[in-house]
Amino acid sequence: MSAIDLAEMFLRFALLSLLSIGGAITVAPEMHRFVVNERGWIDDGQFAASISLAQAAPGPNLLFVTLVGWNAAGWVGAAVATAGIMLPSSVLALAAHRWTERLRDRPWIQAFRAGMAPITIGLLLATGWILGETNRDHPVLVAVTAASAATVVATKLNPLWLIAGGALAGIALTR
Amino acid sequence: MNAPNTAPTSAPASRARLFAVFNRLALRGFGGVLPWAQRTLVEEERWFTSEQFVEMLTLAQVLPGPNIANVALMVGDRFFGLRGALAALGGLLAVPFAIVMTLALLYGSFGSHPLVVAALRGMSAVSAGLVIGMAGKLLPTQRRNLPGWLFVAAAFAMVGPLHWPLHWVMLGLGACSIAIARARGSRRP
Numbered sequence: 001m002s003a004i005d006l007a008e009m010f011l012r013f014a015l016l017s018l019l020s021i022g023g024a025i026t027v028a029p030e031m032h033r034f035v036v037n038e039r040g041w042i043d044d045g046q047f048a049a050s051i052s053l054a055q056a057a058p059g060p061n062l063l064f065v066t067l068v069g070w071n072a073a074g075w076v077g078a079a080v081a082t083a084g085i086m087l088p089s090s091v092l093a094l095a096a097h098r099w100t101e102r103l104r105d106r107p108w109i110q111a112f113r114a115g116m117a118p119i120t121i122g123l124l125l126a127t128g129w130i131l132g133e134t135n136r137d138h139p140v141l142v143a144v145t146a147a148s149a150a151t152v153v154a155t156k157l158n159p160l161w162l163i164a165g166g167a168l169a170g171i172a173l174t175r
Numbered sequence: 176m177n178a179p180n181t182a183p184t185s186a187p188a189s190r191a192r193l194f195a196v197f198n199r200l201a202l203r204g205f206g207g208v209l210p211w212a213q214r215t216l217v218e219e220e221r222w223f224t225s226e227q228f229v230e231m232l233t234l235a236q237v238l239p240g241p242n243i244a245n246v247a248l249m250v251g252d253r254f255f256g257l258r259g260a261l262a263a264l265g266g267l268l269a270v271p272f273a274i275v276m277t278l279a280l281l282y283g284s285f286g287s288h289p290l291v292v293a294a295l296r297g298m299s300a301v302s303a304g305l306v307i308g309m310a311g312k313l314l315p316t317q318r319r320n321l322p323g324w325l326f327v328a329a330a331f332a333m334v335g336p337l338h339w340p341l342h343w344v345m346l347g348l349g350a351c352s353i354a355i356a357r358a359r360g361s362r363r364p
Contacts (some may be wrong), residue, residue: 059271089240115353118323122330128307129335141300148304170297
């Protein structure tokens, strides 16, 4: 990849960063269209592998963007892609946080907090629903989801045990 | 059961501590880090009450960017300013970055190995449950807010089962909810 390609990747990813409400994964389709279809920097398989590898490893799923950059242009690509997707949203988050803290006594800021809080909780429920949706044809996995939710609410059991159990259940189901 | 409204009794002693806690949080996150945030920051470290945590998460969700990265930046900034924000974000990303790159270098197709795919599927089923459980734990913050329950249900139904676009739901439902909160607020000064 040339320096101009890298600059273009940075700018495109920076633009996607500002659109990524709900997380970096929400702009994955648009990113795919750009790097695979439009520019041909990586192929379909590399893109899909980047997402599944980032999900399989511990840590934030946003690292799939790092892998997309790495597949496209090695270490420099990884750095450029990560900076592009992180920088604009991070600057915005810091600025918004400081601004709302400074004005926290204003009625509109209070109304914003009070009004958006229930929507935040509703969106968490929706995230759980969407994550679980792919397993709808597997009653065992649906039960795993329900049991995990109940365990988290009702007990202090370390969820790592649940995750280990889930991995085993997933493997057992394919046997 | 844990009390929903425990007062925060602690703050991170240093930026190194901030880094370490976010590193721990990140390394627990198989299939998503966010479900661990409430447990780590509110229940274990007691840096925030549930109410304060919901406030931060709300802003983190409304803004673009990975929600957990936004939370890390805000937590770090609150305690140690810009350097704290960088320490928290660094803690969240540094070791997971090394792990992901190692896996990518060692096994180019590790993520598509059938056994990994199967395990991942089971782990994602648990992750779904963890996010729902976290929402369940945050629900008590709305106990004095009757219209709030309606908005919890509406946001869930529209984005979850109905698959309406997130941006529009946030904008439309958010405007209604904020207007109602504003009206309630001015009635009770």
